[in-house]
Amino acid sequence: MDPDDPNIRWRKLRGRLPPQPPDEEPDGELEWASWEQAAGPDWPSSEPDGRFDGGPEPVPPDEAPGLPPDFLRLLAIRIVALLLVLSFLPLAFGGVLRLLNLPSLGFLFESAALSREPEVRAWMQAVVAVEAEGSAGTGFNVDPAGAIVTCHHIVESADQVRVGFASSGTYQTGYWVERSQVDLALVPLPNGEEDLPFLELERSRLPRKGDELLLIGNPLGFFRVANKAEFMGLTLLAGWDVPVLVIRGPVYQGHSGSPVLNGDGRVVGVVFATADRRREEAGDIVAFAIPVSEVLELVETVPVR
Numbered sequence: 001m002d003p004d005d006p007n008i009r010w011r012k013l014r015g016r017l018p019p020q021p022p023d024e025e026p027d028g029e030l031e032w033a034s035w036e037q038a039a040g041p042d043w044p045s046s047e048p049d050g051r052f053d054g055g056p057e058p059v060p061p062d063e064a065p066g067l068p069p070d071f072l073r074l075l076a077i078r079i080v081a082l083l084l085v086l087s088f089l090p091l092a093f094g095g096v097l098r099l100l101n102l103p104s105l106g107f108l109f110e111s112a113a114l115s116r117e118p119e120v121r122a123w124m125q126a127v128v129a130v131e132a133e134g135s136a137g138t139g140f141n142v143d144p145a146g147a148i149v150t151c152h153h154i155v156e157s158a159d160q161v162r163v164g165f166a167s168s169g170t171y172q173t174g175y176w177v178e179r180s181q182v183d184l185a186l187v188p189l190p191n192g193e194e195d196l197p198f199l200e201l202e203r204s205r206l207p208r209k210g211d212e213l214l215l216i217g218n219p220l221g222f223f224r225v226a227n228k229a230e231f232m233g234l235t236l237l238a239g240w241d242v243p244v245l246v247i248r249g250p251v252y253q254g255h256s257g258s259p260v261l262n263g264d265g266r267v268v269g270v271v272f273a274t275a276d277r278r279r280e281e282a283g284d285i286v287a288f289a290i291p292v293s294e295v296l297e298l299v300e301t302v303p304v305r
């Protein structure tokens with residue numbers, strides 16, 4: 001086969017020089033072969049116009065075919081599988097909470113929604129975290145100079161009490177007044193400021209059965225959580241001389257000392273315990289609150305300063 005024959009098209013198989021047109025003489029050690037020799041007998045024969053019979057037609061980029069059907073089908077299956085996994089996550093998470101004996105976290109979502117209301121945010125500022133040497137709970141301020149109402153069982157065995165506001169600082173004191181028979185304690189703050197956020201106490205109107213109330217506390221390690229509760233009436237507990245409020249709502253460990261507010265934002269009670277019986281529905285818990293009349297009696301008999 002003559003390399004100089006213009007009727008034969010050539011292809012470089014290997015060599016050390018860059019490709020050269022077949023009509024130019026190679027100037028290095030190159031090996032050349034015809035298309036027929038390089039591709040074998042199955043390669044389509046050439047046509048006079050340079051196209052290969054049976055070869056694919058060039059396609060402009062904007063007319064290129066899309067993704068193959070198999071790829072699209074696999075992608076759709078993966079998307080559906082991902083959506084199924086995401087849909088089962090809440091159920092799985094709820095099962096973990098039940099195994100760990102933890103409540104549903106729906107009360108946190110409710111609190112986030114309630115805290116968008118300006119008056120609720122203002123009431124939250126008066127609710128404090130109370131720490132008393134291994135015991136912790138909730139309290140709330142009832143005086144601009146600092147007077148914290150909380151539960152007696154939180155501070156009863158402590159020498160020092162630490163009180164923390166959301167944005168008004170932290171205070172520590174070794175002095176407070178107790179009324180153990182109704183599980184109340186009043187903690188006057190040392191060197192309290194004159195404009196600390198505080199809550200007003202209801203002095204005239206008690207809630208009616210079925211009224212919607214608001215409780216703000218520090219349950220399960222969360223701080224200043226606001227939730228709605230329903231007033232169910234009054235009851236007299238064994239060993240108590242005064243009736244207590246019965247409420248139904250998401251009350252958990254850490255809620256002791258939480259204020260129960262009416263629609264005007266005034267305190268009508270102080271959470272101190274829950275009932276033994278609980279309904280199956282998450283968050284539907286029966287709890288007890290000390291009536292505000294006992295809080296008024298304690299506050300009015302103890303000087304804040």
